[in-house]
Amino acid sequence: MSSTLMRSSALRSALRASAPKASTRAGLAGTSFVRGKATLPDLPYDYGALEPSISGKIMELHHDKHHQTYVTSLNNFSEQIAEAKAKEDIQAQIALQPLINFHGGGHINHTLFWENLAPKNQGGGEPPSGKLSQAINDGYGSLEGFQEKFNVALAGIQGSGWAWLVQDTQTGNIQIKTYANQDPVVGQFRPILGIDAWEHAYYLQYQNRKAEYFKAIWDVVNWKAAEKRLK
Amino acid sequence: MAASTYTLPPLPYAYDALEPHISAQIMELHHSKHHQTYITNLNAALKSQAEAVHTSDITTQVSLQQGIRFNAGGHINHSLFWQNLAPANSAEAKSSAAPKLVKQIKATWGDEQKFREAFKAALLGIQGSGWGWLVKVETGNEHRLSIVTTKDQDPVVGNGEVPVFGVDMWEHAYYLQYLNGKAAYVENIWSVINWKTAEERFVGTRADAFKVLKASM
Numbered sequence: 001m002s003s004t005l006m007r008s009s010a011l012r013s014a015l016r017a018s019a020p021k022a023s024t025r026a027g028l029a030g031t032s033f034v035r036g037k038a039t040l041p042d043l044p045y046d047y048g049a050l051e052p053s054i055s056g057k058i059m060e061l062h063h064d065k066h067h068q069t070y071v072t073s074l075n076n077f078s079e080q081i082a083e084a085k086a087k088e089d090i091q092a093q094i095a096l097q098p099l100i101n102f103h104g105g106g107h108i109n110h111t112l113f114w115e116n117l118a119p120k121n122q123g124g125g126e127p128p129s130g131k132l133s134q135a136i137n138d139g140y141g142s143l144e145g146f147q148e149k150f151n152v153a154l155a156g157i158q159g160s161g162w163a164w165l166v167q168d169t170q171t172g173n174i175q176i177k178t179y180a181n182q183d184p185v186v187g188q189f190r191p192i193l194g195i196d197a198w199e200h201a202y203y204l205q206y207q208n209r210k211a212e213y214f215k216a217i218w219d220v221v222n223w224k225a226a227e228k229r230l231k
Numbered sequence: 232m233a234a235s236t237y238t239l240p241p242l243p244y245a246y247d248a249l250e251p252h253i254s255a256q257i258m259e260l261h262h263s264k265h266h267q268t269y270i271t272n273l274n275a276a277l278k279s280q281a282e283a284v285h286t287s288d289i290t291t292q293v294s295l296q297q298g299i300r301f302n303a304g305g306h307i308n309h310s311l312f313w314q315n316l317a318p319a320n321s322a323e324a325k326s327s328a329a330p331k332l333v334k335q336i337k338a339t340w341g342d343e344q345k346f347r348e349a350f351k352a353a354l355l356g357i358q359g360s361g362w363g364w365l366v367k368v369e370t371g372n373e374h375r376l377s378i379v380t381t382k383d384q385d386p387v388v389g390n391g392e393v394p395v396f397g398v399d400m401w402e403h404a405y406y407l408q409y410l411n412g413k414a415a416y417v418e419n420i421w422s423v424i425n426w427k428t429a430e431e432r433f434v435g436t437r438a439d440a441f442k443v444l445k446a447s448m
């Protein structure tokens with residue numbers, strides 16, 4: 001992981017589970033550099049633990065195949081961009097940036113997602129408390145009001161993407177934002193809670209009935225994890 | 232102000248006719264649910280738009296545009312897609328059904344295999360939901376072929392652009408059968424491309440290619 005991808009502390013803590021493995025590569029022109037490789041974090045629960053909201057088959061494919069592919073591709077393109085930097089090949093670096101954004105975003109998003117879900121017997125679906133609860137009630141009237149707004153945002157995504165509860169790092173306010181494809185929550189906003197709206201996240205169980213998935217997932221949202229991300 | 236109402240065009244073959252390359256379950260959901268939803272949402276948006284035009288409500292008209300683009304794109308893309316597929320054992324599914332098109336493909340990419348590889352790479356490079364198209368681009372009296380990818384439901388409707396055939400790369404197009412193995416879906420889709428339709432679109436005009444949309448109003 002490059003240091004820019006590790007900028008937010010929410011992300012750092014989420015990615016701690018997948019501690020980078022140092023790897024040394026012989027650099028070009030006599031320079032050498034050491035980089036960490038991204039690795040697939042273990043799920044903090046079993047694949048079947050989120051049933052019936054999310055089937056074990058979906059969880060297994062989603063984690064073991066889809067997330068793994070983002071990790072593998074991120075490492076591959078990170079290596080290529082490091083080589084392009086070493087060669088001072090600016091064109092190649094620019095050409096690789098969308099691939100880093102996509103696969104790096106895929107890695108970041110899914111890492112945060114696994115952590116902000118939990119089986120019911122590990123607190124899944126238990127309403128938020130403290131500062132986050134207060135902010136949600138202030139902004140949306142109630143948790144139900146917030147969930148309704150969030151589900152409208154999820155349903156409105158045209159294509160693949162994510163909906164996030166984010167915190168504005170400048171004002172501290174929370175809001176709901178949608179992101180296309182694997183665009184990660186970076187920059188002005190801090191990710192608090194994310195829901196994957198790609199079809200691979202629900203299709204085997206819900207097919208075209210995505211509204212049912214958006215409704216069912218609140219039973220396994222880990223609000224404790226979300227609370228820890230709020231500053 | 233009555234808005235046009237679009238209806239779901241019937242499939243030109245049975246839901247199971249593309250087996251084993253595309254399962255009947257996928258085809259049925261894709262056609263009767265996904266495509267139908269684009270049409271339902273398009274008709275609703277067009278109705279709101281007609282009302283907004285009638286009341287000279289320009290802000291509402293502008294706010295409706297993205298939804299119209301998305302849902303109309305979904306209707307256009309899927310209507311073209313069903314027509315450019317055919318059962319694998321039919322004569323239409325052989326590239327010999329498209330002599331003029333294949334000649335131009337060879338002139339452009341060297342041979343059919345190189346074209347298929349280039350098309351496959353384009354399809355697998357799509358980040359998120361989208362489509363891959365072989366497009367005839369008309370420039371004055373000349374025309375050339377081009378592989379184009381589009382995001383989400385953006386349709387190929389540019390001036391002088393004729394969609395020859397398209398492949399849906401949304402996960403709903405393959406996931407129930409291929410799961411995360413989208414490369415296998417892309418490999419197998421070649422067995423069910425309707426080259427006869429592709430040839431007709433290639434030698435025809437833009438209006439010819441889109442005539443299916445007029446038929447489903």
Ligand SMILES: [Fe+2]
Pocket residue numbers: 062066110196198200201
């Ligand atoms: Fe995902």
